[in-house]
Amino acid sequence: MMKVLALNGSFRKMGNTEILLKQALMGAESQGAQVEIIRLTDYKIASCRGCGLCLFRENVCQVKEDDVGFIFSKVKECDGVILGSPCYFLELTAVIKQLIDRCWILGHQIGKMKKPATVIVPYATRGWIPYISVQSTLLLNLMGLTKINETAICTQGISEVVLDQEAMDLAYCMGKEIAVAIGEKDFTYKGEEGVCPSCHDRLLRILKDRETVECPTCGIRGKLSMARGKIRVKFEEKGWADNRFRPEVIHSHYTYHIAPSKDYFLRTKEERKSKSQKYREYLPG
Amino acid sequence: MTEYFVKLRYYPGDALEEIKERDLKSLSRKYGVQISYEKIENRQMKEGLQMENTLDKKIEDISQEVITVSGDQEGKFSNAIRALYKKYRCPRTVYSLLGSNEAGEKIAKGLMNIFGGW
Numbered sequence: 001m002m003k004v005l006a007l008n009g010s011f012r013k014m015g016n017t018e019i020l021l022k023q024a025l026m027g028a029e030s031q032g033a034q035v036e037i038i039r040l041t042d043y044k045i046a047s048c049r050g051c052g053l054c055l056f057r058e059n060v061c062q063v064k065e066d067d068v069g070f071i072f073s074k075v076k077e078c079d080g081v082i083l084g085s086p087c088y089f090l091e092l093t094a095v096i097k098q099l100i101d102r103c104w105i106l107g108h109q110i111g112k113m114k115k116p117a118t119v120i121v122p123y124a125t126r127g128w129i130p131y132i133s134v135q136s137t138l139l140l141n142l143m144g145l146t147k148i149n150e151t152a153i154c155t156q157g158i159s160e161v162v163l164d165q166e167a168m169d170l171a172y173c174m175g176k177e178i179a180v181a182i183g184e185k186d187f188t189y190k191g192e193e194g195v196c197p198s199c200h201d202r203l204l205r206i207l208k209d210r211e212t213v214e215c216p217t218c219g220i221r222g223k224l225s226m227a228r229g230k231i232r233v234k235f236e237e238k239g240w241a242d243n244r245f246r247p248e249v250i251h252s253h254y255t256y257h258i259a260p261s262k263d264y265f266l267r268t269k270e271e272r273k274s275k276s277q278k279y280r281e282y283l284p285g
Numbered sequence: 286m287t288e289y290f291v292k293l294r295y296y297p298g299d300a301l302e303e304i305k306e307r308d309l310k311s312l313s314r315k316y317g318v319q320i321s322y323e324k325i326e327n328r329q330m331k332e333g334l335q336m337e338n339t340l341d342k343k344i345e346d347i348s349q350e351v352i353t354v355s356g357d358q359e360g361k362f363s364n365a366i367r368a369l370y371k372k373y374r375c376p377r378t379v380y381s382l383l384g385s386n387e388a389g390e391k392i393a394k395g396l397m398n399i400f401g402g403w
Binding site: 208209221247249255261263264 | 344348399
């Protein structure tokens with residue numbers, strides 16, 4: 001039986017996120033899925049220590065006394081994920097970012113898991129959600145999942161979302177959709193088309209050359225133009241190949257941008273030691 | 286006279302387009318600087334990916350393309366680096382200028398901040 005797992009990034013019990021996730025799970029269940037929900041704040045997710053051991057010795061994480069391994073194992077054993085998080089200040093909640101930082105150890109599996117995921121984000125004020133897609137794309141990709149849809153739902157007070165039948169229907173449909181995607185092994189994107197052909201977000205970064213724009217999530221680059229009063233973005237073909245979530249690109253990143261830093265680290269040891277001495281002595285603690 | 290000397294180390298996938306020696310020669314003529322090119326290839330195809338164990342290797346020995354630029358006029362040198370970054374993108378790692386001299390590295394690093402995309 002297919003398993004659909006909901007990851008809840010909200011601390012609030014029976015808040016809008018939980019209600020929407022449960023509604024989506026009911027949709028998945030209607031398609032025969034076995035469902036489960038995890039409230040991430042019920043688990044200990046310690047900070048990444050930045051020790052680099054997971055990068056230099058594959059699959060070794062020094063943080064052993066928390067529940068991240070359990071959460072990753074749950075993702076591994078399910079067939080699809082529904083990620084939910086409220087947006088308080090422009091982005092998803094801290095527990096999502098905390099989990100993202102712990103995903104270094106999973107980086108090698110990007111693009112390999114072949115599992116779909118969908119995202120539901122309740123938020124209160126229109127215009128206060130610019131980075132929600134960046135974070136959800138990042139977390140899901142790092143966990144090896146493929147985002148097939150996402151939505152942001154405008155709602156505010158605790159459990160108020162039940163008053164919005166359209167939102168409830170949408171969540172239900174998204175749950176059904178993920179189950180159907182699992183059954184049909186169809187992980188194409190089903191949400192609203194954005195600007196970036198990869199993550200479908202509409203966020204763009206203008207580079208300092210003032211000529212190039214970049215999807216900050218995927219790293220692909222393009223040029224802006226105007227056509228009939230509308231902004232157009234043409235992404236470079238090579239830029240598209242540079243999408244940081246392509247397995248080849250992430251493999252290159254680990255192989256050539258991260259692993260060789262060990263040699264640099266070792267050969268600068270004496271210089272680092274002598275130049276950092278005054279900082280060891282200053283405000284020790 | 287100050288000598289500006291920089292090694293730009295591009296690792297697999299870094300350059301936005303294929304680095305061709307004839308393009309480098311043309312840039313060398315245009316900007317009045319010396320440019321040389323070296324390619325180091327140590328990858329092997331495994332499991333559908335070009336694999337290489339880079340963890341315990343010297344930075345200079347892993348697969349990369351190295352564009353070496355030198356000149357004695359700051360303006361020309363700077364313009365050449367700028368053109369290379371615009372064409373190929375700037376190198377991306379903290380060790381990608383290894384082997385450069387101080388004067389060259391200062392210019393190359395400064396321009397990275399403009400073209401590096403942060």
